Amino acid sequence: MTRLTGRACKHCTNPFLAVRSNHRFCSTNCRVANHRAGKKEEQEVQVTFVEYISDAISQLSYPELVGALGVLWAETPEEMKERKESLLYTLLKKKQQQ
Ligand SMILES: [Zn+2]
Incomplete structure (x- = not known):
């Protein structure tokens, strides 16, 4: 039996009905966009850290x-x-x- 639960999308915050308990996004688009945004953030933090260290060491x-x-x-x-x-x-x- 499937149980539908109302939830807010983790990416666009639109409400949607989750079929499975691990559903966090309203659509594939939102899931992919969120994944990309997360990856981009990680890279930016790394570059900033490396830049900071290089600058400090110089x-x-x-x-x-x-x-x-x-x-x-x-x-x-x-x-x-x-x-x-x-x-x-x-x-x-x-x-x-x-
Ligand atoms: Zn969404």
Whole structure:
């Protein structure tokens, strides 16, 4: 027996009748559009993160980068746990205060 439930589409918010309990979209169009939008958002966040990191790293000198890498490699798990902020953040903050 099929049980129809009234629901709002996750994409266009139009009300529709869901045949199955896992129906979330009123149409295939909405399902595909929602999927595409989600994928696009993920990619944009990734690019922004990579851009942010590249930009931040480009502000540091080679000795600063090598020094930070050395600290990371020498760090014990206990020290890592006690660290309140990322090394990158610490280095950038120090640079801004100069
Ligand atoms: Zn819809």
